Amino acid sequence: MKRLSFFVLSIVFGTLGLSFVSWSCNKKETNTIVSRELSSKKTYLYEDVPFDSTKVASFFVKYPKLLTFQKSIVALYKNRQYHYAWFDKKGVNEAAEMLYNKMSTVQEEGIQKNFPYKTDLDVIFQNSKTYLSPNLDAELLLSSLYFFYAKNVLTGVDEEATKKIGWYLPRKKLSYVSYLDSIIAKPELLAKDDKVVLGQYYKLKEILKKYRLSEQKGGWNPIRVAPDFKSIKPGDSSQTVSDIRTRLFATNDIASDNKSKVYDTDLVKGVVKYKKRNGFKEDEVITQKHIDEMNVPVGERIKTIIVNMERCRWISEEFLQDSEYIVVNIPSFKLTYVKNNRPEFKCNVVVGAMMTKTVIFSGKMSYIVFSPYWNLPTSIINKDVKPGMKKNKNYLVQHNMEWNNGNVRQKPGPNNSLGRVKFIFPNSNNIYLHDTPSKSLFNEESRAFSHGCIRVGKPKELAYAILKDDKNWPTDKIDAAMNKTVETTYSLKRKIPVIIGYFTAWVDDEGTINFYKDIYERDNRLSSILVEEE
Structure with a gap:
């Protein structure tokens, strides 16, 4: 296999910002790197x-x-x-x-x-x-x-x-x-x-130097807001605008700081750039949550960089070899499918909520299921279905469900909780990628809502991309399979590695640092371990 290029991983986790709806969502190979290109003697x-x-x-x-x-x-x-x-x-x-x-x-x-x-x-x-x-x-x-x-x-x-x-x-x-x-x-x-x-490790290392230099110079000052502050829009004028300009200049989101108090075009571009690399919607309005993020001290950003450098140390060399794989960075809520060492497809995802976290692990995608059944877990049957049936004898019919060997399953259809397609990489966590009828959640900034599985924002397009070179699956056949009333399973000719990772800081291919919310509160725990070891 071709070695995974640093360029690709930079794009992957950068745009994942890498960065890895139902209760059904829920190798220890020893690889050794030896001396390279040395004489056998x-x-x-x-x-x-x-x-x-x-x-x-x-x-x-x-x-x-x-x-x-x-x-x-x-x-x-x-x-x-x-x-x-x-x-x-x-x-x-x-x-x-x-x-x-x-x-x-x-x-x-x-x-x-x-x-x-x-x-x-x-x-x-x-x-x-x-x-x-x-x-x-x-x-x-x-x-x-x-x-x-x-x-x-x-x-x-x-x-x-x-x-x-x-x-x-x-x-x-x-x-x-x-x-x-x-x-x-x-x-x-x-x-x-x-x-x-x-390779991402070395880019984070360069950013660490810059942030430590900034810390030595005093970092950045907190941005001040009035007690009745609500938002700032283009054209507004205030001391807060000037403070924001100075803050964004410190992190290279704008090229210069003219101290102007007017929210002008140049500052708008800087704000949009800042929002993009910090996981916000890329609009022009500045609210308190944006101010709070800008006020995170440089020392805290340094801690975030260091813990993500540590995560880079853990990555197995087997992940540096594949030319085709799918990667999800949980904190950035993004999926990227890479093929021939190039990003083939990207989209937003919904990941597990805090109480039902998506697991950080890897697997091999083996098959795709079109128009899937959803087999309800026993907990939902006992908590919701049985009480519902007592109150309404037509409960199963109205929810497009049926009994199946003593269990309940939801039949294929537009309202099926798994949507019209799921992508399976067998694992003990029972986690997979799937469609969902709840499309509105993909527009949220924070997309941690599932019970552990990963909901795909553009599942049909992902299926197109994966089966692009398979002559047996033209797009019209995929469309038809996704709209049947019976389940269709297709085993992939090649198994595709799936990597579910967790990076809260990632440097993209342009050298820009991206920070993402630590949605599972893992950074401080890792930072504490690093301090204890020291």
């Missing part, structure tokens, strides 16, 4: 000088705070037959220097903690002439630093911790023992390797 930069393997244990007695890396280090040097990794015939090698420099600026990665023996590392690089020949303590310190970097920058918090906060997308399974060969052969990978870390 192992070579070592200091291959003539193996060291005494028995001395590894005594190193950890001297440096007990590094014990967590002992298992990895033993595996590393067994793999290298106890040859040095960080020294060549000129002394400390380029990869070691780049790793040291990288960790000296680790805060740029959204990481607050430091290597516990940084002073000892400083000695190595400040007295480089002392280390022209291999030194075992220096060697093992550098390997410990490498695994410290791998854990914190490349991997992120433990998988069990992410499951506790509702993240069930497959986590990265990267062999850092093998990956070190790639680092030594190509040290610049330490600066950027979007085959290992989602």
Whole structure:
């Protein structure tokens, strides 16, 4: 498969703002990245000088705070037959220097903690002439630093911790023992390797620099409003308008700040741009909710960026390989179908409400059901249907329902709760994509209303896109299948990956940061975990 381009993911989650109606809505594969494009014969930069393997244990007695890396280090040097990794015939090698420099600026990665023996590392690089020949303590310190970097920058918090906060997308399974060969052969990978870390991570990192610089300069001042404030429309004039102009200039939503108090054409463009990248309807009227969003301090935006950088660390490399997939970013209420590494189709979606959250996971779309039945869950039968039948003997007929093997199902039709089509990717959560007769909800800014499944704003168009190259399913046949009184199931010739993700900050392909509401209140929980680990 072709590797998923960074360009596509930027568009996907950017326009998802990536960003993943019924009670029926409700692999642990180990992928290993090994050394890339290296000779099949192992070579070592200091291959003539193996060291005494028995001395590894005594190193950890001297440096007990590094014990967590002992298992990895033993595996590393067994793999290298106890040859040095960080020294060549000129002394400390380029990869070691780049790793040291990288960790000296680790805060740029959204990481607050430091290597516990940084002073000892400083000695190595400040007295480089002392280390022209291999030194075992220096060697093992550098390997410990490498695994410290791998854990914190490349991997992120433990998988069990992410499951506790509702993240069930497959986590990265990267062999850092093998990956070190790639680092030594190509040290610049330490600066950027979007085959290992989602490319979006590096864009967020650049935005983090800008927002921290803004914070150092004092951030932005709160926008003041009058006690009787209701809204601002084009042409209005007030000090609040001037404050908004200054605020939007600080985040590059407008090119200049002329301090004008008049809500003019230039400011209108800036307001619309601001609304677009913050998940609001793109109209010209400014209300209190927009002011409140603008008043979110820069420090809070920095926290949001950092937690989304952390989420980027978790993305499995298998998601960097597919050229065709469907992705939903829950906070942005958007779906994008990508084909041949290009966005083929996009639309709004409705996701699970707070009490019936849509699960963050992935699956493979296997079939499409046209004119589906809706099999009612037992809870609804007991709560609504049976009481309704007691009051009205025609209850089932009036709701287009029928008994089916002791259960109740709603028959196909325009008022069926699943609409006229559903898209199935088998999973234990019983979540799928489907149509709905409740079309008005797609016009809402916040679209968290379902019982867990994902309602698609343009289901017919999605079916057209998926079956575009299938000669057996021209558009007229799709239309007919969606308007029958009997269910039709079609198994796809190719299974399509479906990714349901959760990103509250995403940088689009133009380099613009987009923020979305943390509708399931996950950001603060993740931020707390990151602080605890530090």
